[in-house]
Amino acid sequence: MSMGTASFAVMAPVGDAWLASWQLLRGRPKAAPNSCCLRQLHRSPGLAARGGGDADGSIDVLPTGAIEGMRPGTSGLRKKTRVWAETDRFTLNFAQALAVGWSIPCGVERVLVCGDGREYSEEALGILCSVLAGNGVKELLVAPGPTTTPAASAAVRRLRLDGAVLMTASHNPGGIDGDFGIKFNTGPDGAPAREPLTEAVYSASLGLQELRVKPTYQTRTIDPDEQYVAQLKQCFDWAQLRRALAGRRVLVDAMHGAAGPVAKRLLCDELGANEGDTLYRCQPRPDFGGAHPDPNLKWATDLALAAGLDGRGQYVQSPKIDLGCALDGDGDRNMIVGAGCFVTPSDSLAVLASRAHKIKWFRERGGLKALARSMPTSQAVDRVAAKLGVPCFETPTGWKYFGNLMDAYQPLLCGEESFGTGADHIREKDGLFALLAWLSVLDDGEQVSDVLKKHWLSFGRDLYCRFDFEGCDSVKADRLFAHLRLLSDDQQQGESYSISEFEYRDPVDNSVSSQQGFVLTYPKSNERAVFRLSGTGSAGATVRLYLERYIPEPSPADIDAVPSIVLTDLAVRAMQLADFATFLGTTVPDVVT
Ligand code: G16
Numbered sequence: 001m002s003m004g005t006a007s008f009a010v011m012a013p014v015g016d017a018w019l020a021s022w023q024l025l026r027g028r029p030k031a032a033p034n035s036c037c038l039r040q041l042h043r044s045p046g047l048a049a050r051g052g053g054d055a056d057g058s059i060d061v062l063p064t065g066a067i068e069g070m071r072p073g074t075s076g077l078r079k080k081t082r083v084w085a086e087t088d089r090f091t092l093n094f095a096q097a098l099a100v101g102w103s104i105p106c107g108v109e110r111v112l113v114c115g116d117g118r119e120y121s122e123e124a125l126g127i128l129c130s131v132l133a134g135n136g137v138k139e140l141l142v143a144p145g146p147t148t149t150p151a152a153s154a155a156v157r158r159l160r161l162d163g164a165v166l167m168t169a170s171h172n173p174g175g176i177d178g179d180f181g182i183k184f185n186t187g188p189d190g191a192p193a194r195e196p197l198t199e200a201v202y203s204a205s206l207g208l209q210e211l212r213v214k215p216t217y218q219t220r221t222i223d224p225d226e227q228y229v230a231q232l233k234q235c236f237d238w239a240q241l242r243r244a245l246a247g248r249r250v251l252v253d254a255m256h257g258a259a260g261p262v263a264k265r266l267l268c269d270e271l272g273a274n275e276g277d278t279l280y281r282c283q284p285r286p287d288f289g290g291a292h293p294d295p296n297l298k299w300a301t302d303l304a305l306a307a308g309l310d311g312r313g314q315y316v317q318s319p320k321i322d323l324g325c326a327l328d329g330d331g332d333r334n335m336i337v338g339a340g341c342f343v344t345p346s347d348s349l350a351v352l353a354s355r356a357h358k359i360k361w362f363r364e365r366g367g368l369k370a371l372a373r374s375m376p377t378s379q380a381v382d383r384v385a386a387k388l389g390v391p392c393f394e395t396p397t398g399w400k401y402f403g404n405l406m407d408a409y410q411p412l413l414c415g416e417e418s419f420g421t422g423a424d425h426i427r428e429k430d431g432l433f434a435l436l437a438w439l440s441v442l443d444d445g446e447q448v449s450d451v452l453k454k455h456w457l458s459f460g461r462d463l464y465c466r467f468d469f470e471g472c473d474s475v476k477a478d479r480l481f482a483h484l485r486l487l488s489d490d491q492q493q494g495e496s497y498s499i500s501e502f503e504y505r506d507p508v509d510n511s512v513s514s515q516q517g518f519v520l521t522y523p524k525s526n527e528r529a530v531f532r533l534s535g536t537g538s539a540g541a542t543v544r545l546y547l548e549r550y551i552p553e554p555s556p557a558d559i560d561a562v563p564s565i566v567l568t569d570l571a572v573r574a575m576q577l578a579d580f581a582t583f584l585g586t587t588v589p590d591v592v593t
Pocket of ligand 1: 075169332333398399400416420535536
C-alpha cells in the first residue's frame, strides 16, 4: 500500500509498475515490470487498445467479454486471491462493471480507494484507479496505509465524498492462497452498497464489452484515520475513557489487520494507555502473519487465553487481563472478553443497549431511539428494547440493512451475531467503537463478568452459540435448504415446532428481501435454531446453524453454563430435522463460536 503523502502526485502511488505495463502495451516499452496488471493484460488474447479512446486520447478503450461469478455476496465480491490476480482480466472487468453499475459517468466524482492492506492490494489499487479514472472519476483519494472499513466510512461521510471502493475480504484469511475482495460504499452516507446497486454491478459484469482505462491519473492522499478519530471523539467522553483505561488491564488484538495503527493512535497516543501492555499483533501484514483474522474463540486464541479461556470459552487459567478486544482484518468486527469470560456478540449488544445512557453519543442525543439486530442474532437485545420502550428491528444478515434505520431513528445502536457492533455515527460496524463503548459502560472496579451476571439476572439469559459447517459442496447445501423449504411448506398443525423462511420488508423504503434463512422455533422450551448459508465465503458453501434458548430466570448453574455445551441437545434436534447427516454427510461442525 502506498506511503505517499503528497497531494495530487502524478500517478497513483503504486503507479510505476502499472505505468510501465501500460507503456509496454501502448508500444512505449520501458523496463519490463513484474506487475499483475501486466500479467492480466498480456494473458488476454487480442486485448489491445482499439485506438481512439476519448477525445483527448488519454483513455484507452479495450475490448473485453463477460466473466462469470461476479455477483457480490453479503459484503462485496470475495474470491481466492489467485482468481483476482491470475484470471485473465478478472480485476479489470470487475472494476469496469463497478464503474458501469454504479453509473460513475453520472456524478460519482470523488472516490476514496483504500483497503485493509492484504496481499494483492497494490496491484488492485492501480487497476481500480485507472479504470475509475477512465470512467470519469475526477478525484481519486487514496490512504497513506492500510485502512479499516469504519475509517473509510467515516472519511466518506465527513468529507462528503461520492463513495469508497474498499479492497478487503474482511475476516477471511489473506495471502496469495487466501482471499481478496472488493466492496464499495456509497456517498455521502458511507454505507455499504445496497442490493439494487450490487445487482446493477453484477448485471453490468455480464454484459461487459469494453474496458475504459486511463493509464495516467492523479491521486490525492488523505488520512481516513484522522476522520475516524475525530468521529469517535464525538461519540465518547475522552476523560471518562482515560479513567477507565487507567484502572484496567486492557489488551487489543488487531490480528495483524488494518486496525493496529489506529488502535495505537486511539488508545496509546490519545488516551494514554501503555503500548507494550495494550497492543498485540497491531502491525498490519499482507498475509495477517499467516493467521486467520477472524475475531472469535477459535482464531483469537491468545487473547482468549489471556482472559483465562480455552477455545470453547471455558475457564482454564487465571486471567491476565480485565478487558480484551480482538478485531478482524478490516477492523469492523470485534470480540469482547473479560477476566474469565467471553461475551457473545448478542450479549454485548444487549448489555451496551441497557447501559447506553453511559455513552456520550446516546446520552447527549436524547437516549436511544431504536435498536436493531440481524435475524440470527439472539433476542437478548429485544428484551432491553421492551424495557426501554423503543422499537427493535430484526433485519436480514448484512450491515447494509441497518442503513435506512440509522437514517430514520437517531441515535440507533445495532449489532450482529457475527461479531458486529455499531451505531449511526458511521454506516459500518465498528470494532474499536465496541471496545470504547465497553470501557464507557463499566463502572469503576466493575468486571465484565459482573456486568453479564447482573444483566442476565435482570433480563434473563439467552444461551446462544453458532455451529459452522465449512467447505460444503454447494449442490448438497442447496438441497439441504430445499428440504427446509419443503418442511416449512408442509408442516402439520400440532407439531411441537414451527419452521419458516425469513423475509424482510424494509420499514423505510418498503423493499423486500426474501430467502434470508430458516427459523425453527420450539415455543414451549423458548428455543430457536436458525439455518443460513454464509454469504462471505470464496469457495464452496458454509452452512451456519445458530442456536438459542431463553431462560427467563436463570439459576446459578444457568449463569455459569457454557452455551456450546448446554445447547448440544438443541443442535442435535435441529440437525436431525434438517437431516444434516444425509445432505451434508456430517453433524460435526468445523467451528463453534
Ligand atoms: C459481513 C457483513 C456482516 C454480516 C456478515 C455475515 O461481515 O458485513 O454484516 O453479518 O458478513 O457473514 P456470513 O454471510 O458469512 O454469515 P464482514 O465482517 O465479513 O464484512
